[in-house]
Amino acid sequence: MTALALTKRARPGRPLAVTLVDSAAIGSIGVGEATVPAILDYLTSVQADVPALIRDSRATLKAGIAFQDWRAIGQRYFHGFGLYGASAGGVGFHQVLAWLQAQDGGQDLRLEDFNLCAQMALRGRFAAPPAQPEADHDIYRWALHLDAGLFAQHLRRQALGSGVQHLDGVFEHADIGPDSGAITAITLTDGRRLEADLFIDCSGFRGLLIRQALRQPWVSWRHWLPCDRAVAQPTAGSGPATPYTLAQALPAGWRWRIPLQHRIGNGHVYASAFMSDEQALQLLQAHQDGEALAEPNWIRFDPGHIAQPWVRNVVAIGLSAGFLEPLESTGITLIHSAIDKLLALWPDDPQAPALAAEFNRASLLEMERIRDFLVLHYALSERRDSEFWRHITAAPLPDTLVHKLAVYRANGHFVRHEWETFQDHSWLAVYDGLGVRPQQLDARLARFQAADVRQGCEAMQAAILRRAEQAPLSDAEVLARALQVAP
Known part of the structure; x- marks a missing residue:
């Protein structure tokens, strides 16, 4: 992913010589097969032939994630890649529905029923988002399930066709300048030596350059996310x-x-x-x-991140920079985001302390935001049926998550931080699925009439369910062609 992006998005008039060093003898983890909608942003940015990639990687369409048995055994909720209902008078739909439920006990109206993306997916169907959405529920996106190995092979072929040089070899050691502390060259096990201005470490958990050569420490988050x-x-x-x-x-x-x-x-x-x-x-x-x-x-892993992913002239991307369990399919999007940050901060001098500091700051914030979102899935569960669930539901939460939860519980407001990967509708899917309800609602709801709101909600619910039933069977390649690869 990184090598291809560098060739496609280099600055005009300033070509890059990119060399990819890897070995077929060293396998990859290759189990991360689900993505989020940002995958289409990446594929568009590198001018990928998405229908061909879908065929080559044997991909299928992904409209969200069904979470089974998280709140309690036998219960399910759905995180769809779309918005809910329609706001009314400037009030978010989740507040409108919660108000109606409090007014007339309308428990027959579930928030999930007002997510068109979710309702289509649960029926094995999917339609292209309308070009002119008429309500919030018309705004949704899609992603892919794909074979990680075949996906990598497709991108490799495209990268090599775009001018990336490839060395098949195994890393042995790095030469470090005595004065600068930067890596001047790497040597392979067959004796070949490669000099470069900037080294990007995509060597996975091993972190051959960032951890082994530059001795950057790993920061573990296992106390919040004990799965290892x-x-x-x-x-x-x-x-x-x-x-x-x-x-x-x-x-x-x-x-x-x-x-x-x-x-x-x-x-x-x-x-x-x-x-x-x-x-x-x-x-x-x-x-x-x-x-x-x-x-x-x-696979064994330690959830967390490298202390600083950009050190001197080495930038760690992917698993060498950090790892969070794939509960919300964030592995590939973190790679894409790191590439975006690197290109936005692209240095004239690879050792650019201010740019490295900003890259490191933003990368940590992004990881922390995703960490909090993952912790949320566990922390609010009502399960106490095993030692694991008793432990994880009693564990202290990150301060940033404590604040987000407190604000939402107080009045249904979403706290938005810098470098959020998941937007309000994603947090809402998990809040609602795990039974979190605001204690107080928007004061503007006082002017609404319950009968009118119910009539409007019932009509909207019926229209959404009807559209979901009429949508075509899901097919990622057909959708990609219909949208001309637009996300």
């Missing part, structure tokens, strides 16, 4: 692919189910302090449908 292992196993698919990811809470973590064109991606993210590897695999396989297509793939 995952086991993944693909199975044969059967039937049409659902246009959403399934995230089902389990006794010591959660499992994912990601439908692709040619298989189902399955995985179990869990906390090793509360479950053994053997138990985790047994639980995953008990939930799988279809024949296993490969042996289990085990």
Whole structure:
């Protein structure tokens, strides 16, 4: 992703010589198969042929995530990539609906019913967003489920065709300048030596340059996010692919189910302090449908981030910079965002302390915002059926999340910080799904009439459900062509 973006988005008149160093002998994690809508922004920025990429990576459409058993066993909520209902008199729809429910006990009207994106997805259907939205619920986006290995191969071919040089080799050591402390060159195991002005470390958890060569420390967030292992196993698919990811809470973590064109991606993210590897695999396989297509793939990780991703002339991007469990499919979007920040701050001198400081500041804020969003899913659960759930629901929360929750509970207001990946409608999906309700509502609601509001809501609900039923069956390639790759 990074090498391709550098070739496509370099400054006019200032060409870059980009060399990609990797080895086919060293595998990748390759289990991150779900994305968020920002993936289409990246693909547009690198002028990708999205329908071709969808075919090559065996991708399917993703309109959101179904969260099963998170609030309580047997309960489900849906995080769709779209807005809810329609605001009224400047008052957000979630406030209008909460007011109506308080006025006439309208529990038959669920917030989820007013999310067109969610209602289509739950029916296995999807239609292109209207060019001229008439209400908030007409505003939605889409993303992709994809085979990470095939996705990388497609981008590699495009990058090499765009002028990226490729060295197939294994890193051995880095040469560090005695005065500057910067990396002057890297040497491969076969003796080849590569000099460069700027080195981008995309070496995954190993962090060959940022951690091993420059000794940057890792900051762990395991006290907030105790899941530290995952086991993944693909199975044969059967039937049409659902246009959403399934995230089902389990006794010591959660499992994912990601439908692709040619298989189902399955995985179990869990906390090793509360479950053994053997138990985790047994639980995953008990939930799988279809024949296993490969042996289990085990991943160990420490949720958190590198202290400073840009140090001297090295910039860490991807897993070498940080890792958060894939509950909201943020791995690829963090890579894209880091690329954007780097290009926006592109230095004339790779050792640019002010630019590095800004990159590091923004990167940390972005990671913290996502961290808080993930912690929210666990912290508000009503489950107490295992030691893991009793532990995680009693754990202290980050101060930034405490503040966000307090404000929303007080009057339904969304706190918006700098570098938020997830916008208000995403927070609302989780708040509502986990039973968080504002204690006080917008004062402007006092002038509304309950009967009129109910009539309007019922008509809107019926129209949304009718449109969802009439939408075509989801097909990522057809949608990409229809939209001419517009997100």
